Amino acid sequence: MFLSFNHRNIAGTVIAILVLLLPVSAQGADDAIEKLPPSNIWFAPAADGSDLPDAYLQSAALQTEGKDPHSALFTETEFPSAVTCGRCHQKIFTEWASSNHAYASISPMFHKFEQAINDLSSGTIGSFCVRCHQQVGTQLGEPRELPLWDRSIVAREGITCVTCHRVKAEFGKVNGERHIEPGPLSDPVVGIGRAENLGEVLQNSEEYKVAGAPGEEGTEIHLGAIEFEQIGDSQFCVSCHQVAVNLGIKLEVVWEQYRDSPAAEAGITCQDCHMGKVPGEAEGYAEWPVAIVNGRVVGDPKARHSNHAFYGPGYPIAHPGLFPFNPRGLRWTIKEWLTFDYRAGWGEPDWEDQLTAGGLEKPDFPPEWTTRKDRMFARFVIQQNEKLLEDKRRDRLAVMENGSRIDGPFFDGSPPERGEDLDLRYRVTNTDKGHNFPSGSLGAQPEIWLNVALINPDGENVWESGYVDSLGDMADLHSLDVAAGTVEHDDQLFNLQTKFLTTNVKGTDREMYLPVQFDIDQLPFLRPANVPTSVLNHPPFVRMEGRSIPPLGWRDAEYSIPGELLTKPGTYRLQVRMRSRAEPIYFMRFVGATKEMEQRINDWMIDIHPYAVEFEIK
Numbered sequence: 001m002f003l004s005f006n007h008r009n010i011a012g013t014v015i016a017i018l019v020l021l022l023p024v025s026a027q028g029a030d031d032a033i034e035k036l037p038p039s040n041i042w043f044a045p046a047a048d049g050s051d052l053p054d055a056y057l058q059s060a061a062l063q064t065e066g067k068d069p070h071s072a073l074f075t076e077t078e079f080p081s082a083v084t085c086g087r088c089h090q091k092i093f094t095e096w097a098s099s100n101h102a103y104a105s106i107s108p109m110f111h112k113f114e115q116a117i118n119d120l121s122s123g124t125i126g127s128f129c130v131r132c133h134q135q136v137g138t139q140l141g142e143p144r145e146l147p148l149w150d151r152s153i154v155a156r157e158g159i160t161c162v163t164c165h166r167v168k169a170e171f172g173k174v175n176g177e178r179h180i181e182p183g184p185l186s187d188p189v190v191g192i193g194r195a196e197n198l199g200e201v202l203q204n205s206e207e208y209k210v211a212g213a214p215g216e217e218g219t220e221i222h223l224g225a226i227e228f229e230q231i232g233d234s235q236f237c238v239s240c241h242q243v244a245v246n247l248g249i250k251l252e253v254v255w256e257q258y259r260d261s262p263a264a265e266a267g268i269t270c271q272d273c274h275m276g277k278v279p280g281e282a283e284g285y286a287e288w289p290v291a292i293v294n295g296r297v298v299g300d301p302k303a304r305h306s307n308h309a310f311y312g313p314g315y316p317i318a319h320p321g322l323f324p325f326n327p328r329g330l331r332w333t334i335k336e337w338l339t340f341d342y343r344a345g346w347g348e349p350d351w352e353d354q355l356t357a358g359g360l361e362k363p364d365f366p367p368e369w370t371t372r373k374d375r376m377f378a379r380f381v382i383q384q385n386e387k388l389l390e391d392k393r394r395d396r397l398a399v400m401e402n403g404s405r406i407d408g409p410f411f412d413g414s415p416p417e418r419g420e421d422l423d424l425r426y427r428v429t430n431t432d433k434g435h436n437f438p439s440g441s442l443g444a445q446p447e448i449w450l451n452v453a454l455i456n457p458d459g460e461n462v463w464e465s466g467y468v469d470s471l472g473d474m475a476d477l478h479s480l481d482v483a484a485g486t487v488e489h490d491d492q493l494f495n496l497q498t499k500f501l502t503t504n505v506k507g508t509d510r511e512m513y514l515p516v517q518f519d520i521d522q523l524p525f526l527r528p529a530n531v532p533t534s535v536l537n538h539p540p541f542v543r544m545e546g547r548s549i550p551p552l553g554w555r556d557a558e559y560s561i562p563g564e565l566l567t568k569p570g571t572y573r574l575q576v577r578m579r580s581r582a583e584p585i586y587f588m589r590f591v592g593a594t595k596e597m598e599q600r601i602n603d604w605m606i607d608i609h610p611y612a613v614e615f616e617i618k
């Protein structure tokens with residue numbers, strides 16, 4: 001099964017997804033390069049004849065109209081957009097476009113959470129969150145409360161190309177305090193030394209149609225590359241991926257886990273597992289040219305290729321016109337996109353035909369969507385984006401399956417007997433050598449749990465653990481339905497999600513999903529402690545309850561099924577699956593997420609390693 005993932009990664013996302021006319025195989029990669037259009041389809045002339053990135057620059061200018069007339073240009077000269085880089089690094093651009101790095105700034109959940117925590121803390125959190133998620137914007141001096149639609153486009157790109165390729169000093173675990181070198185596109189990029197052929201391109205600037213020197217005609221290009229070893233090391237990632245809040249609460253802990261892991265010992269880096277050809281495994285890298293300039297392949301067509309999808313369990317829930325990052329989508333503003341009803345048939349030929357024929361009641365279109373032509377163009381953008389999202393979904397399942405294993409069920413002691421209580425267990429193993437499963441990042445609240453069900457000989461589901469309530473939440477103490485008494489508490493739930501524990505006034509611990517003061521508890525998140533954290537080892541009144549599994553470790557999920565459910569002779573079936581979701585719904589409600597956001601979070605839930613076994617009761 002994984003062959004197909006490899007295949008895609010070798011053969012190229014750009015080609016495999018976007019140039020659907022070209023079926024490519026792994027061996028066909030060379031041919032594919034020959035046939036690759038001058039640039040990625042995103043840059044080819046659009047249906048309306050507009051070209052990119054000129055069209056992009058125009059829309060950027062349009063979108064800042066009425067504000068500082070130079071601001072679009074200005075940000076381009078300081079921090080070039082990914083679109084500009086993508087002109088020559090098409091495959092990397094396309095991988096990045098649907099990555100969670102590209103999503104960091106646009107993420108609706110980020111904004112709801114960020115606003116909620118700022119409100120709860122009376123603003124003391126300040127720009128803490130935006131400095132990682134919207135680092136370029138922060139460096140440009142955009143205020144934290146500036147709405148997404150008023151930000152520069154490069155700030156909307158989140159962790160964009162220059163966020164990594166314009167950093168040339170080593171930063172440690174500094175909660176996102178890094179420095180991105182400002183400067184025009186012609187300034188050097190930072191890399192690991194894969195620009196041996198850049199000199200040749202610059203010398204033959206006419207052939208490659210590039211501006212080989214400042215002021216020269218041709219496509220703009222960086223006139224140099226700085227070699228910086230740290231970008232190839234795990235340490236490079238931790239200035240953002242290890243997060244400590246003021247009192248020792250850690251929102252990201254992946255570095256701590258990695259540092260002591262078998263992977264670190266073996267010299268396997270974050271990049272090896274997250275940018276290689278197999279999602280989540282250090283199985284080497286795909287091959288692809290480093291750059292294709294105006295249709296000409298530069299250097300070795302089989303150079304080592306670092307996949308910029310940054311595989312992981314995360315997924316986007318933004319409007320599909322706004323994410324993945326599609327330069328064509330920039331034709332409309334964020335506010336305009338939000339009024340495009342993508343769930344209805346707008347812009348689909350059949351639907352449009354029916355509308356024209358009078359077979360549909362005409363929706364009250366907002367001004368920018370009144371013409372069929374515009375709706376069809378918008379639908380085209382959404383369809384391109386949905387292709388990228390399908391791939392993301394596949395990679396996500398692959399990284400989760402590659403990082404874990406389920407064994408069992410094991411019936412310890414005697415085999416299942418009629419009318420007897422049945423004790424069983426499944427073993428969940430973290431097959432990833434790099435860090436815990438899941439790493440246990442708290443800010444993100446990601447969930448991974450086991451869902452086990454017993455089906456009796458009549459095909460009825462008679463027992464289950466890991467079921468969900470009416471919102472889709474697990475039936476634990478946080479479930480709103482459990483609190484209301486409409487759903488039974490899931491006593492045997494196996495859940496790997498990390499939780500905060502707070503000490504309440506009675507001195508007992510209780511689970512809490514966001515330890516800020518919404519009742520009489522202390523405000524450990526934000527207020528200075530009166531006892532040094534080093535004395536208590538954790539902040540007063542709050543600590544973390546980690547339940548994730550260490551590298552190569554395992555944990556047993558134990559269940560007991562009452563004998564009264566096993567009185568019928570015949571064949572019983574035990575079904576198991578691990579489920580993964582980015583956010584709990586109770587938490588989304590808490591920060592004021594919309595129904596649409598809830599729906600999309602649930603739509604993307606995946607089943608990892610689903611299987612069933614049968615046993616007989618005589």
Ligand code: HEC
Binds near residue numbers: 131
């Ligand atoms: C030091 C950098 C850093 C800071 C500061 C930071 N984050 Fe994050 N954030 C991350 C990283 C890295 C991830 C991905 C973690 C993962 O998948 O395990 C993430 C993921 C998230 C996610 C889940 C993904 C999504 O977009 O839905 C949300 C929500 C989020 N952060 C909100 C916040 C909020 C709110 C704050 C401020 C309280 C904050 N972050 C501060 C680095 C940071």
Ligand code: HEC
Binds near residue numbers: 087291293
């Ligand atoms: C006009 C084409 C063009 C544009 C635009 C362009 N590059 Fe490049 N890039 C190249 C070429 C050519 C090379 C060298 C390839 C080789 O040596 O095989 C290169 C190499 C690189 C490398 C490898 C450096 C190393 O030392 O490993 C990185 C990283 C890079 N570019 C990033 C970027 C970023 C970021 C942008 C946007 C700010 C960008 N490029 C824009 C053509 C371009």
Ligand code: HEC
Binds near residue numbers: 307
């Ligand atoms: C989160 C950080 C990060 C972001 C964002 C990022 N890169 Fe990279 N990039 C890397 C790392 C790490 C490497 C590989 C270094 C190594 O060899 O270990 C790399 C390698 C490259 C290379 C060298 C060729 C290769 O495949 O190894 C190019 C070119 C490049 N990146 C361009 C881009 C472009 C264009 C973008 C934006 C669309 C981008 N990068 C976004 C971190 C990043």
Ligand code: HEC
Binds near residue numbers: 103104236237239241
């Ligand atoms: C400037 C800060 C920054 C840097 C540097 C950075 N990341 Fe990230 N990374 C983030 C943020 C923020 C997110 C989550 C964004 C979101 O989903 O809202 C993220 C998401 C991810 C994810 C996806 C997680 C998921 O749940 O799917 C992976 C994997 C990842 N990063 C790996 C890396 C690696 C490997 C490096 C180093 C080469 C790196 N990152 C460098 C900020 C950063």
Ligand code: HEC
Binds near residue numbers: 273399432
């Ligand atoms: C041996 C391979 C391997 C190495 C090394 C590795 N990872 Fe992962 N990573 C995985 C796999 C597999 C997953 C998916 C399963 C999971 O969520 O733990 C993952 C998941 C993640 C996630 C998603 C969030 C989560 O809670 O799991 C982030 C973020 C991440 N890795 C960042 C990093 C960073 C940063 C490093 C380096 C410090 C790193 N990884 C090293 C294999 C690896």
